[in-house]
Amino acid sequence: MTDAPFSSSAHFAAPPLLVNPHDRAVALLAVEPLRAVEHAAQAALPANTLMARAGAAAAHFLRERLAHAPSSVSTQPVWIAAGPGNNGGDALVLATELHRAGVAVEVCMPVEVKPDDARWALGVARAAGVPIAAAPPASFDAYGWLVDGLFGIGLARALDGTFAGIATRLSQRAARGGHVLALDVPSGLDSNTGTIVGEGPAVRATHTVTFIAAKPGLYTGVGRDYAGAVTIAPIGLDAALHADHTDNAARLNAPALFAAALPARDFATHKGTFGTLAVVGGDTGMCGAPILAARAALLTGAGKVHVGFLGSDAPPYDAPHPELMLHAARTLALDAMDAVAAGCGMGGSASARQLVDTIVQLPVPVLLDADALNLVSRDEALAAHVAQSAAARGMPCVLTPHPLEAARLLGCDTAAVQRDRLAAARALAARYAAVAVLKGSGTVIAAPDGRVVVNPTGNAGLATGGTGDVLGGMIGALLAQRLPPFEAALAGVYLHGLAADTLCAQGDGPAGLTAGELAPMVRRLVNRLFYAPKPE
Structure with a gap:
């Protein structure tokens, strides 16, 4: 020395x-x-x-x-x-x-x-x-x-x-x-x-x-x-x-990881260019959840958005967004969709379980959230179908659990998930051959091939009911626009958090920020960041 x-x-x-x-x-x-x-x-x-x-x-x-x-x-x-x-x-x-x-x-x-x-x-x-x-x-x-x-x-x-x-x-x-x-x-x-x-x-x-x-x-x-x-x-x-x-x-997580996957918005495009998404959920008394998700999907750029309700009290149309097409879930031609996002407000009935099993075996990109994840966590056959369908479909499902849902999917407790969030996300991706989006402070996105990304955007304004439904609708819209599942998850999580950050910077949060305020800000951010005209 x-x-x-x-x-x-x-x-x-x-x-x-x-x-x-x-x-x-x-x-x-x-x-x-x-x-x-x-x-x-x-x-x-x-x-x-x-x-x-x-x-x-x-x-x-x-x-x-x-x-x-x-x-x-x-x-x-x-x-x-x-x-x-x-x-x-x-x-x-x-x-x-x-x-x-x-x-x-x-x-x-x-x-x-x-x-x-x-x-x-x-x-x-x-x-x-x-x-x-x-x-x-x-x-x-x-x-x-x-x-x-x-x-x-x-x-x-x-x-x-x-x-x-x-x-x-x-x-x-x-x-x-x-x-x-x-x-x-x-x-x-x-x-x-x-x-x-x-x-x-x-x-x-x-x-x-x-x-x-x-x-x-x-x-x-x-x-x-x-x-x-x-x-x-x-x-x-x-x-x-x-x-x-x-x-x-x-x-x-940063735009460099997903921006190139976003679709071009050329003059010679039409509503079919940007995909058709089905949002499926909404048992009786919970029809607001899929509506929140569907509105977010529309404002994230999906060409067409259908909503399939399981419940008996579904509205005939959505007054703020009559562009949304509302149906009974059993009448939706799910195999004609470009992507399906399922689970928000879905409940745990036998008919919900059967519908999730049908959805995970569709030959289109699939996102599972909320009650769909709970159904998977307590049904070994359904869990096996999630993992097996990735090979048949040629792409993984996207799973978007919060820590308690992740614990159920992994057969552990929430404390174990939170002790090592990166390890938990990796375990979910491996067990279900899926892109796992472990929500929370510093959302972790893990792919079955080992890629792991931690998201830096978002704040306490997201700690309110419905924000997870909005995220599911956003990622579903990006899947419908043909982004690969991992990139769709990265983009959705990043923009979801950035919308909350921007709203808080404007004084609209974190206290009192509502889920419904996020999607309009997401639309603004997507267009400002990725589709604004280039200066000559």
């Missing part, structure tokens, strides 16, 4: 690259492949290079924020918590970089760092005169930004003792509107699953600078709430941003 000084210029020819993952289909690396990338780089680079780059990148991020912050924040010291491992070493490099740039910093290191790279960073920080204390201050009121450099992706047990206390206080500061930056991942968060490690607390940050590549746990489960706004610092290992599915890497 050497205590020789370092500078970011020794490791970067230019300021460190910081990547905003918004609208980018970046790779989401789990711990094992991330460690492989890291170890390969360490073998090829001089000692301490990756830690120096990580700390310099975090310092660059903070200096940019401080340069544009009000004086009430920019003139206050930055307080930095350094843990005993390499995450603490990154924090010490960050502190040294800021200190040398003239930014007042204070480091809290309850336990002295142990790994060689971190010991090197500690020596350099001490030589530079960075103030280091063993205990946190009684109050954070005198500080601008607070930095969580306690633990990274290697944490295997719950935070306790002093570390738990610091994590709780950092989260409280963020909840009161303060600025809290997590290095790599918020301490206490499982970077693979987006769950809390053990029974302890975790840091709820406002911002996260994550190193080398983004991690799936930052985008699903409670991870989205705890990570805040995520920025990627590749630290010179840019190839990790683009790891493809042959590396079994998940990916962040």
Whole structure:
């Protein structure tokens, strides 16, 4: 180990690259492949290079924020918590970089760092005169930004003792509107699953600078709430941003993954060009669900939309959208459709079960949601038909369960699904030879061939009745427009969440946002993003 000084210029020819993952289909690396990338780089680079780059990148991020912050924040010291491992070493490099740039910093290191790279960073920080204390201050009121450099992706047990206390206080500061930056991942968060490690607390940050590549746990489960706004610092290992599915890497959903599959809207097209969808469901007392789905399908671009009701109280027509064609489900010529979306408000009757069995064996794209999924989960023969029909049809069904429905389909409990949402989605895709859309915070879309995508759009405004029906109608419309099932699911999930985000930005949510408001916004977004005239 050497205590020789370092500078970011020794490791970067230019300021460190910081990547905003918004609208980018970046790779989401789990711990094992991330460690492989890291170890390969360490073998090829001089000692301490990756830690120096990580700390310099975090310092660059903070200096940019401080340069544009009000004086009430920019003139206050930055307080930095350094843990005993390499995450603490990154924090010490960050502190040294800021200190040398003239930014007042204070480091809290309850336990002295142990790994060689971190010991090197500690020596350099001490030589530079960075103030280091063993205990946190009684109050954070005198500080601008607070930095969580306690633990990274290697944490295997719950935070306790002093570390738990610091994590709780950092989260409280963020909840009161303060600025809290997590290095790599918020301490206490499982970077693979987006769950809390053990029974302890975790840091709820406002911002996260994550190193080398983004991690799936930052985008699903409670991870989205705890990570805040995520920025990627590749630290010179840019190839990790683009790891493809042959590396079994998940990916962040973005238009680049599905835009090319959307149909052209040429002049010489007609309503048949964009497909005919049947939405099937609506037992007695539940006819609103398929109406919501069908309206969403119409506004997502399907050429024609039929609704088949099982119930006896179906309306004769839909006044807001008389374009929808309403029928008794038994009278629909399902084999004449280009796609079928089944399950919303369907109920669990014997006739519903028979209808689902007929639908899954149709030679057209099929989406199963809600009650159709519950029927499949409790009927082994029906479940077998779902998996077998994929081969006969030449394409998988699309299944769109929420966590409880997913648990029923997998024969486990909801907690098991939520403990590892990516694994659960993969298991659903494998068991049913289907494209599985595991809904929730950070919806996971998994294909039978192993591709997995985590969706970054959407918010709490979607936590209201009927939004799942809207999503089913949207994906059904995209299937009718002949998108492959995986791409249809990606597009539907992304646009569904983006519509909620856009409505909330306008002040129409999250509180009080209704399912019926989503589809008109989806129509606007589809046309704005994909069909707006190109400038000459």
